[in-house]
Amino acid sequence: MTHFATRDKDSPHDGEHVVVVGSGVAGLSAAVEAAEAGAEVLVLERGDAIGGASVMSAASTSMVGTPLQHAHGIDDDVELALADWIRMGGPTADVEWARRYLERSRADVYEWCADLGIKWMALSQPEGNSVPRVHTPSGFGRGIVDALAVRALGAPALDFRRDHAGNHDQPNQAEQKNRKP
Numbered sequence: 001m002t003h004f005a006t007r008d009k010d011s012p013h014d015g016e017h018v019v020v021v022g023s024g025v026a027g028l029s030a031a032v033e034a035a036e037a038g039a040e041v042l043v044l045e046r047g048d049a050i051g052g053a054s055v056m057s058a059a060s061t062s063m064v065g066t067p068l069q070h071a072h073g074i075d076d077d078v079e080l081a082l083a084d085w086i087r088m089g090g091p092t093a094d095v096e097w098a099r100r101y102l103e104r105s106r107a108d109v110y111e112w113c114a115d116l117g118i119k120w121m122a123l124s125q126p127e128g129n130s131v132p133r134v135h136t137p138s139g140f141g142r143g144i145v146d147a148l149a150v151r152a153l154g155a156p157a158l159d160f161r162r163d164h165a166g167n168h169d170q171p172n173q174a175e176q177k178n179r180k181p
Contacts, residue, residue, distance in 0.1 A: 019044065023160065024052035025059065025141065028148035035155035043152070045162045050149050057141035060124070060134050063105040068120045068135060076131050078102045088128040113137065116147040 016039040020031045023045040035041045045052065063069075064081045078099065085098045110120065118139075123132040137143050152158050 016040070018042070022046075022052050023050045023145075023149075023162075024054035025057075025144050025148065026054075027052070028145065028152055031158055032148060032151050032155065035152070035158040039157065041155070041158040043158065043160045045160060048163055050160065050162070051142070051145040054141045055145050058136055059141040059144050060136045061105075061109060062102075062129070062133050063110050063135050064102050064133060065106050066110045066120070066135065068110075068123060069131075069133065072123060072132070074123070074131050074133075076133050080130055081133060084129050110135070113144065113147070116144075116151055118144055118147050 016034075018031070018034040018039045018041045020027045020034070020041060020043045023031075023043050027043060027045075028050070031041045031043045049055075062081065064076050064078055069076050081102045082095070082099055085102070086093050086095060089098075114120075118137050120135045121138045122136040124134045124136065125132040126134055139146065152160075
C-alpha cells in the first residue's frame with residue numbers, strides 16, 4: 001500500500017477531489033489515506049451497507065517478520081517468504097512486486113491495521129509456506145471494515161453515497177431516460 005503524506009497545511013493533496021468506488025477493505029483504505037492526506041473524498045457503494053464483500057472474508061494475509069510471528073517463536077524473513085512465493089508461483093510470479101510487498105508487509109499492513117485498533121489473532125501455514133506467516137485478524141473481514149469505517153466516518157472531508165433502496169439491478173432515472181426502446 002502506498003501511503004500519502006500525513007495531512008498538514010502544506011499538503012499537496014489539499015483541495016483535491018478523490019472518488020473511490022466500493023467500500024470494501026481496499027476502497028476504505030484508499031479513502032482514509034486520501035482524506036488524511038487532505039483530499040476531499042467521496043466513496044460510492046453499490047450496496048446498502050459499507051463493507052462490500054470484505055465483510056464476508058476471512059481477511060487473512062501473508063506478512064513477514066511481525067510481532068505475532070516473533071511471539072510464537074517463528075523466524076521469518078523476506079528472502080524465505082520470497083523463495084516460497086517464487087516456488088508456488090512458478091514462472092508467473094511477479095518477483096519484483098512480491099519482494100516490494102514482503103519488504104513492506106509489516107509496516108504497510110500489520111502496523112497500519114494495528115494503528116486502526118485491529119488485533120491479529122492467528123497464524124497459519126498454508127501449503128507452500130515454509131513457516132506460519134498467514135495472519136488472520138480478530139473479527140475477520142468485518143473487523144477490518146468496522147475499524148476502517150470508524151476512521152473514515154471521523155474524517156471531515158470524507159462522504160459516502162450508498163444505494164439505500166437496494167435496487168442494484170434496477171436502472172436509476174437517468175439511465176431509464178437514456179435507454180433506447
